[in-house]
Amino acid sequence: MLLDTVKRFMEEEIYPHEDLVDRDGEVPIELGRQIEARSKQAGLFAANLPESIGGGGLDYEAMHIIEREFGKTSHALHSWIARPTEILLACAGEQVERYLLPCVTGGKRxxxxxxxxxxxxxxxxxxxxxxxxxxxxxxxxxxxxxxxxxxxxxxxxxxxxxxxxxxxxxxxxxxxxxxxxxxxxxxxxxxxxxxxxxxxxxxxxxxxxxxxxxxxxxxxEGYGLELAGKWLGMGRVWVGAVCCGKAERLFQMAVEWAANRKQFGQPIGRFQGTGFKLADMAVELRAADLLVEDAVRRANAKTMTDVDASMVKLYCSEMLGRIADNTVQIYGGMGLMEELPVQRLWRDSRLERIWDGTSEIQRHIISRSILRPLGA
The missing domain is CATH 2.40.110.10 (Butyryl-CoA Dehydrogenase, subunit A, domain 2)
Incomplete structure (x- = not known):
């Protein structure tokens, strides 16, 4: 039911505005406020925060469903459906009324x-x-x-x-x-x-x-990094979920194109050069989804580590890069034309390997965890 709600919201409130925002490089403020208001009506606004303070109270498994669907579009649009930084739960005393609660209601960003x-x-x-x-x-x-x-x-x-x-x-x-x-x-x-x-x-x-x-x-005072770490870990898992959502959308585009675009008298998907790309894309997307699901289960059980999050961030972002590039290749020249959404999703995909910790940083975290127990 949650998945159906999110998909319907995306189709009605988000997808119709993608081209406009990408072309103008701006979300009109009235459109942003409209998305914000309608996400509150749908129960998606501040869904990640506890019910006790007015949030949606969704656990990590439920938020995984949301983040994956949001990943199919631009942050410029879906970020108007606020998921306030969970580090704000550290607010105490007057800070609760001044900062935390207004972020739950949408009064502040x-x-x-x-x-x-x-x-x-x-x-x-x-x-x-x-x-x-x-x-x-x-x-x-x-x-x-x-x-x-x-x-x-x-x-x-x-x-x-x-x-x-x-x-x-x-x-x-x-x-x-x-x-x-x-x-x-x-x-x-x-x-x-x-x-x-x-x-x-x-x-x-x-x-x-x-x-x-x-x-x-x-x-x-002095505990800022500890607070940041609590947010950054799940942030990297959510990047992984976003990457899987975007990869699925690109994959579906690639499959449809390969099935309908004909060269030499047959669909290009029948040629191994294209068909094998699709096979690899399907396997990589399945592996990435399973990696995210594993991290989410660990997070709900409070056993997820920084290494778990780094593995998700590393694999999923690089998987998305490969799927985006292969989709452009399958489309050929049309994949780079502004009239089609492939080039936009390809551009958007590139950032995922950089923010929330580059691929190099994730590899450093993973390799350090392997070597440190041996004193290296």
Missing amino acids: ELFALTEPEAGSDIMSMRTNARRNGKDWILNGSKHFISGPVMPDFAIVFAATGSDETPRGQRRRITAFLVDVGEKGFDIAVGNKCVSYRGYHTFRLNFTDVRLGPGQILGE
Whole structure:
């Protein structure tokens, strides 16, 4: 029933607007608000958060169904159906009314601000910092490639607040702050335009002596990375689900084209050069789906590890890249024509191997887990 609801919503509210958004590079604000409003009516808005605070209360298996279907279209459109960052569940006291609950109702939108120009994959080299000033904190630094569908109301900003001695040497202490748009010294604007997911903004954030009160720390001082890790792990699994959804849509296009496009008097799918591509695509998609399902079951059982999430992110994003490329190849020249959606899905697919941790970072996490027990 959930799957039917999501599919119907996509067909009625999302797919009809794909070409417009890709062509103009923007989701008209009235369209975004319409998607937001109708997703609330359908019960899809904030479905990932607990019922106790007004969310949909769906578990990971149910969210897997949703994320996979959303993956068939652009983030520019489906992200208007908010799934607030679960790290906000760390809100306490006045933060609940000020930040968490408005995100559940749609009264506010947040950004997850971790990446910097000099600290993408290497988070511990971040330059954004906050120093104590009496009871307050003074925030300085910058972030970029912080993605979202619309100008936010506040950002969850990660900053270095000191360092600690560990058995492996000094380790920077990272803290998460809740920073309202409009705070003095906080400048935010739409940044670079990406060829993937046109209309899905990448914001740049700059902080110049932004004064924050003690009530604007999310969680505890020094525990920002621990909070981020809880979100990033499932975030990578959801990337995997998105990749499977998009791969299925591309695969269906490839199959239909191979069955109906004729050359030398027969459908091109009968030629091994095309038919074998379809066979490989089907196997890879099945394997990717099973990998995501396994991670989701582990997450529901609270046994999923960072390595599990990295395996999903790595395999599914690279599987999608291969399926997207093969679909273009099967379509031939028509696969690159703007009149058909294949080229858009091909462009969108490329980003999945980069954000939420590049393929190289995922391989590093996986290989490190293999070698560390042996002291290497």
